[in-house]
Amino acid sequence: QSSVTLFGVLDADLKYVKTGDLTMKKLDSGGLNTSRLGVRGTEDLGGGLKAGFWLETQVDTDTGTTGTGAFWGRRATVSLSGDFGEVRLGRNKTVSRLHLEDFDPTSFTGLGSVSVLYSNLGSGNSTSYGRADNLASYSLPTNLGGFYGGVDVSAGEGTGTNKGQSVRLGYKQGPLHVSGAYASTSNAADSSKFKLASLGGAYDFGVVRPSLSYTQTKYLSREQKIWTAAVTVPLGQQGQLWGSFTDAKANGVAETAAAGYTPIGDAKLYAVGYIHSVSKRTALYTTFSQLKNDGAARFIIGGAPAATANGQKSSGFDVGIRHSF
Amino acid sequence: QSSVTLFGVLDADLKYVKTGDLTMKKLDSGGLNTSRLGVRGTEDLGGGLKAGFWLETQVDTDTGTTGTGAFWGRRATVSLSGDFGEVRLGRNKTVSRLHLEDFDPTSFTGLGSVSVLYSNLGSGNSTSYGRADNLASYSLPTNLGGFYGGVDVSAGEGTGTNKGQSVRLGYKQGPLHVSGAYASTSNAADSSKFKLASLGGAYDFGVVRPSLSYTQTKYLSREQKIWTAAVTVPLGQQGQLWGSFTDAKANGVAETAAAGYTPIGDAKLYAVGYIHSVSKRTALYTTFSQLKNDGAARFIIGGAPAATANGQKSSGFDVGIRHSF
Amino acid sequence: QSSVTLFGVLDADLKYVKTGDLTMKKLDSGGLNTSRLGVRGTEDLGGGLKAGFWLETQVDTDTGTTGTGAFWGRRATVSLSGDFGEVRLGRNKTVSRLHLEDFDPTSFTGLGSVSVLYSNLGSGNSTSYGRADNLASYSLPTNLGGFYGGVDVSAGEGTGTNKGQSVRLGYKQGPLHVSGAYASTSNAADSSKFKLASLGGAYDFGVVRPSLSYTQTKYLSREQKIWTAAVTVPLGQQGQLWGSFTDAKANGVAETAAAGYTPIGDAKLYAVGYIHSVSKRTALYTTFSQLKNDGAARFIIGGAPAATANGQKSSGFDVGIRHSF
Structure with a gap:
C-alpha cells in the first residue's frame, strides 16, 4: 500500500583549503554532491494525473549534523502533475536557481561552485539563487518538443525576504541547450527589489560540451555581472573532466560601503575537476579551484578560511568519494 | 529480517486568515492532516503476543522545519500487545486527547480545530488535551463487543508539568459511538491539579452523522465548559461535507487576571469544510471557520495573526491538498 | 535500484535511581541498548570491492528527542571495503572505544555502564572512549585467522579537541578473545595530549564467559586506572545473566583541584543484569547497579540525580523492553 523510496547521497572528501596565509586540512562533506537523505513517492490518480511528495534533508558526513537551516531545508513539497504540467507546493529551489545550476559544472556544489560569487547586494534575500520557503511553483509539461519552463511565487507572510517570484524558459533538444531566467525578490522591509536576469547555453559535441552563461543582478543601484565559461569532457x-572560469564584476556603488552593507568587489574563479565513476552509484573525484579577489572583494572558496583582508587569494584541493542510494 | 513501514502525510494549503483587521495570505502545512513522517513496525512473538514500535515526526511543508517540539514529538513508543490488551511506553497522545479528537470533525487539526479553545487555565500543563512525555499507557483488548478503553500515567521526573494520568472508556458498535474521558495533570510545583472531564456521542444515520460532546476543565477555582455539536455528511x-459549532464558556474566576495568569473568556467557533478524495491516499479540501470572542477572550483560529485586543473576531479560509503514503 | 535498509532499536525502561538521598522514578530510554534509527546500505562494485554508507540517529523514547549532539551523532559514514580491508570516512566511534565496549557486558549502555567512570582528566577530549567527528579509519580485512585491528585519525580542523588518533589490535577465535588499544587526543589548545592504553581478554567456557580488562589514562600528570572484571552466563x-565489577583509581594529582579542573576520585561500580530474549528482536531485561565513591569522587550511575556532595553512593534499578528492527 505504501510506495515510498528512501534515497540519498553520502559524500566525503579530504580537503586542503587556503585563504591568504591561512590553511586548513579537513575531512569534509559534499565535495561532489551535497550529502543528503530523502523520502519521495508518487501515486497514480488515473487519467494521467499523479500526486507526489518529496522530503530531503542535508547530511554532514564529517560531523553528523544536518546543515544550518531547517531539517527538510533541501526540499519539502507535495505536488500534482498531469497533462497540464506540474504544480508543487512547499520549500524548494526556485526555478531561477535551477537555471543557474545548469550552467555550472559543479551544480553549485563543492570547491568549484560558482555560487560563492553571488551576492544579494545587501537586499538580505538570496532565494533567487537558492531555495525559498512557502513556494508555489508551476512547470510546463515535458512534451513540448524540447521547450520547458516554470514559474514560482513565494508568499511573504509578513516577512519581505520570504517574498519573491521567478520564471524560467528553456530549450533542450539533441546537443543544444539554452535557457533564460528572471527573478525578483524583496528586501526585509518589502520596499525594494533584488532582480536577477540570466542567460545560458551549451552545446554537446560529444567529445566536449562547452557552455556559457551570463547573469546580471541589481539591488538599488548596486549591480553585479557574472560570466561563466565551462567545459566538460x-x-x-567512466571518466569526466571538467573546468570552469568565472568572472564576477561589481559596479562602483556595489563596491562602496553603506549602512548595513559590506561592499563586494571583482573576482575570478578557476576550477577544474575529474570524476571517475566506479559504478552507477559510486564515484571518486578530485577538484582544484582558485579564486582571485580584486579591490574590496573578500570572496572565498566554499569551506575555506574566512578572508582577513581585501583582495586575498582563496584556493582549494580535494579528493573524495560520492556514494548515492 | 527487517519489517519496517515508512509512512507519512504531506499536506499543503493556500490559506487566508484574519484576526481583527490583520490579514495574512500564506502557504501553510497541514490544513486537513498535520504533515508527518513516520516509521513503524510490529513483530509477532507467538501466542498472540506482538511487539511494536512507532516513531513519528512533524513536517512543515511550507518551510521544511519539524515543528516546535522534539523531533519525534508526535510519537515515540515501544509496545507489547496480546490477549490482555496493549502496553505502550514513550511519548504519545494521552487517552483523554484521543477521546476529544474523536468528537471534532477535524481531529484537532487545521482552521476548524476545536483545540484552539482549550485553555490550561494557568496550570501550565496541556497534556490532557495533547501529548505527554514519559507516558506508560494500557489499552483494553479490541474484542470486548464494542467496548474499548485505556488508561495512562506520565512520570513527573521532578517536573510537575510532566505529571498526569488519564482514563477513557467507550463503546463503538454499528452506528453508535459513545465515549467518556477523565484526566488530571499537575502544575509546575506539583501543588495543584488541572482536571478535565469529557463525554461524547455520535450516531451514524448513513446520510448524516451528528455528534455532540461536552468537556469541563478546572484548575484552582477557574473553570471552562466546552460544547461541540458537529455533523458529517x-x-x-468521494466527497464529505462537515460542519461544527463549539461554544466555550469560562467562569468568572477564569475571566479574572491573576499573577502569572492571562484571563480567558467566552468564545464561539463555527467551522465548515469539504473534503474530496481523489484517491485513497490523496484528497483536495477546503475549510472556512470563524471564531467570535466575548469579553476578555483572545482566542484565534489556528495560524491566524495574534489578537491585538479583547473580543476580536478571527476567521480563516483555505484550499489544500493532502497526500498520504 | 535503491538498496537501503532502515533499522533501529526502541528501548524503554521503568527506572528507579538514587544518589545520596535524592531518588527519582522515571520512564527512560535505552536501558539495554540505546534507542536509535538508522539507514544503511552497501553496493557491490565488482572485484570484491564494496561501497557502503551508514547513518544512525539517537532516539529518546521517553521524550521523542534525538539526544544532545548532532542528529546523526551516532554515526554518519561512507566507506570502501575490499580485500585490503575497509576505509571509512565520517563521524563514528573510535576504534579505542570499540575495544573498551567489548569488555563491558553492557557495551557502555544503561545503569551498569562502565563509561560513567571514565574521566577526560580535564583535557576536554572524550573521543578516545566515545565518538569523533572528521574521522578517517582503516580496518584490517576479516580473513586473518582471528586477528583483527583498526586505526583511525580525526582531523582537528583548528579545534584541538577534534584531534586524535587511536589504534586497536585483537585476536578472536573459538572461545578466546584478547584485544588491546591505544589512543591519544589533544586538548583545546592542542598543547598537551590525553593518552589511553587498554588491554582486555575473555574466554568463553560455554557455561560461563569471564572477562577482564585494564585501562590506564593520563593527561598532564593526572592518571586514572580502571579495572573491570565481568562475567556472562x-x-x-533465551536467558542471559551478567555481572561486572569495576574499580577506578585516580592518582593524587587527579584528585587535586586546579584551574578549570574538577578533581575526580576513586570509585567502585557493581552491576548485575538479566536479559530474557522473547524473540530474536525483542528482549525483556532488568538491571541493578551500585556505585561507591571515595574521597572527592562524585561519579553517578547513568541517569541518576547529580551528586550533591563528595563520596556519595549512587544506585539504580530498572525493568525494560528492547525491540530492534
Whole structure:
C-alpha cells in the first residue's frame, strides 16, 4: 500500500583549503554532491494525473549534523502533475536557481561552485539563487518538443525576504541547450527589489560540451555581472573532466560601503575537476579551484578560511568519494 | 529480517486568515492532516503476543522545519500487545486527547480545530488535551463487543508539568459511538491539579452523522465548559461535507487576571469544510471557520495573526491538498 | 535500484535511581541498548570491492528527542571495503572505544555502564572512549585467522579537541578473545595530549564467559586506572545473566583541584543484569547497579540525580523492553 523510496547521497572528501596565509586540512562533506537523505513517492490518480511528495534533508558526513537551516531545508513539497504540467507546493529551489545550476559544472556544489560569487547586494534575500520557503511553483509539461519552463511565487507572510517570484524558459533538444531566467525578490522591509536576469547555453559535441552563461543582478543601484565559461569532457566510459572560469564584476556603488552593507568587489574563479565513476552509484573525484579577489572583494572558496583582508587569494584541493542510494 | 513501514502525510494549503483587521495570505502545512513522517513496525512473538514500535515526526511543508517540539514529538513508543490488551511506553497522545479528537470533525487539526479553545487555565500543563512525555499507557483488548478503553500515567521526573494520568472508556458498535474521558495533570510545583472531564456521542444515520460532546476543565477555582455539536455528511463516493459549532464558556474566576495568569473568556467557533478524495491516499479540501470572542477572550483560529485586543473576531479560509503514503 | 535498509532499536525502561538521598522514578530510554534509527546500505562494485554508507540517529523514547549532539551523532559514514580491508570516512566511534565496549557486558549502555567512570582528566577530549567527528579509519580485512585491528585519525580542523588518533589490535577465535588499544587526543589548545592504553581478554567456557580488562589514562600528570572484571552466563535458550565489577583509581594529582579542573576520585561500580530474549528482536531485561565513591569522587550511575556532595553512593534499578528492527 505504501510506495515510498528512501534515497540519498553520502559524500566525503579530504580537503586542503587556503585563504591568504591561512590553511586548513579537513575531512569534509559534499565535495561532489551535497550529502543528503530523502523520502519521495508518487501515486497514480488515473487519467494521467499523479500526486507526489518529496522530503530531503542535508547530511554532514564529517560531523553528523544536518546543515544550518531547517531539517527538510533541501526540499519539502507535495505536488500534482498531469497533462497540464506540474504544480508543487512547499520549500524548494526556485526555478531561477535551477537555471543557474545548469550552467555550472559543479551544480553549485563543492570547491568549484560558482555560487560563492553571488551576492544579494545587501537586499538580505538570496532565494533567487537558492531555495525559498512557502513556494508555489508551476512547470510546463515535458512534451513540448524540447521547450520547458516554470514559474514560482513565494508568499511573504509578513516577512519581505520570504517574498519573491521567478520564471524560467528553456530549450533542450539533441546537443543544444539554452535557457533564460528572471527573478525578483524583496528586501526585509518589502520596499525594494533584488532582480536577477540570466542567460545560458551549451552545446554537446560529444567529445566536449562547452557552455556559457551570463547573469546580471541589481539591488538599488548596486549591480553585479557574472560570466561563466565551462567545459566538460568525457574520458572513456567512466571518466569526466571538467573546468570552469568565472568572472564576477561589481559596479562602483556595489563596491562602496553603506549602512548595513559590506561592499563586494571583482573576482575570478578557476576550477577544474575529474570524476571517475566506479559504478552507477559510486564515484571518486578530485577538484582544484582558485579564486582571485580584486579591490574590496573578500570572496572565498566554499569551506575555506574566512578572508582577513581585501583582495586575498582563496584556493582549494580535494579528493573524495560520492556514494548515492 | 527487517519489517519496517515508512509512512507519512504531506499536506499543503493556500490559506487566508484574519484576526481583527490583520490579514495574512500564506502557504501553510497541514490544513486537513498535520504533515508527518513516520516509521513503524510490529513483530509477532507467538501466542498472540506482538511487539511494536512507532516513531513519528512533524513536517512543515511550507518551510521544511519539524515543528516546535522534539523531533519525534508526535510519537515515540515501544509496545507489547496480546490477549490482555496493549502496553505502550514513550511519548504519545494521552487517552483523554484521543477521546476529544474523536468528537471534532477535524481531529484537532487545521482552521476548524476545536483545540484552539482549550485553555490550561494557568496550570501550565496541556497534556490532557495533547501529548505527554514519559507516558506508560494500557489499552483494553479490541474484542470486548464494542467496548474499548485505556488508561495512562506520565512520570513527573521532578517536573510537575510532566505529571498526569488519564482514563477513557467507550463503546463503538454499528452506528453508535459513545465515549467518556477523565484526566488530571499537575502544575509546575506539583501543588495543584488541572482536571478535565469529557463525554461524547455520535450516531451514524448513513446520510448524516451528528455528534455532540461536552468537556469541563478546572484548575484552582477557574473553570471552562466546552460544547461541540458537529455533523458529517457523505456526498457521493468521494466527497464529505462537515460542519461544527463549539461554544466555550469560562467562569468568572477564569475571566479574572491573576499573577502569572492571562484571563480567558467566552468564545464561539463555527467551522465548515469539504473534503474530496481523489484517491485513497490523496484528497483536495477546503475549510472556512470563524471564531467570535466575548469579553476578555483572545482566542484565534489556528495560524491566524495574534489578537491585538479583547473580543476580536478571527476567521480563516483555505484550499489544500493532502497526500498520504 | 535503491538498496537501503532502515533499522533501529526502541528501548524503554521503568527506572528507579538514587544518589545520596535524592531518588527519582522515571520512564527512560535505552536501558539495554540505546534507542536509535538508522539507514544503511552497501553496493557491490565488482572485484570484491564494496561501497557502503551508514547513518544512525539517537532516539529518546521517553521524550521523542534525538539526544544532545548532532542528529546523526551516532554515526554518519561512507566507506570502501575490499580485500585490503575497509576505509571509512565520517563521524563514528573510535576504534579505542570499540575495544573498551567489548569488555563491558553492557557495551557502555544503561545503569551498569562502565563509561560513567571514565574521566577526560580535564583535557576536554572524550573521543578516545566515545565518538569523533572528521574521522578517517582503516580496518584490517576479516580473513586473518582471528586477528583483527583498526586505526583511525580525526582531523582537528583548528579545534584541538577534534584531534586524535587511536589504534586497536585483537585476536578472536573459538572461545578466546584478547584485544588491546591505544589512543591519544589533544586538548583545546592542542598543547598537551590525553593518552589511553587498554588491554582486555575473555574466554568463553560455554557455561560461563569471564572477562577482564585494564585501562590506564593520563593527561598532564593526572592518571586514572580502571579495572573491570565481568562475567556472562547463558541461562537456557533465551536467558542471559551478567555481572561486572569495576574499580577506578585516580592518582593524587587527579584528585587535586586546579584551574578549570574538577578533581575526580576513586570509585567502585557493581552491576548485575538479566536479559530474557522473547524473540530474536525483542528482549525483556532488568538491571541493578551500585556505585561507591571515595574521597572527592562524585561519579553517578547513568541517569541518576547529580551528586550533591563528595563520596556519595549512587544506585539504580530498572525493568525494560528492547525491540530492534
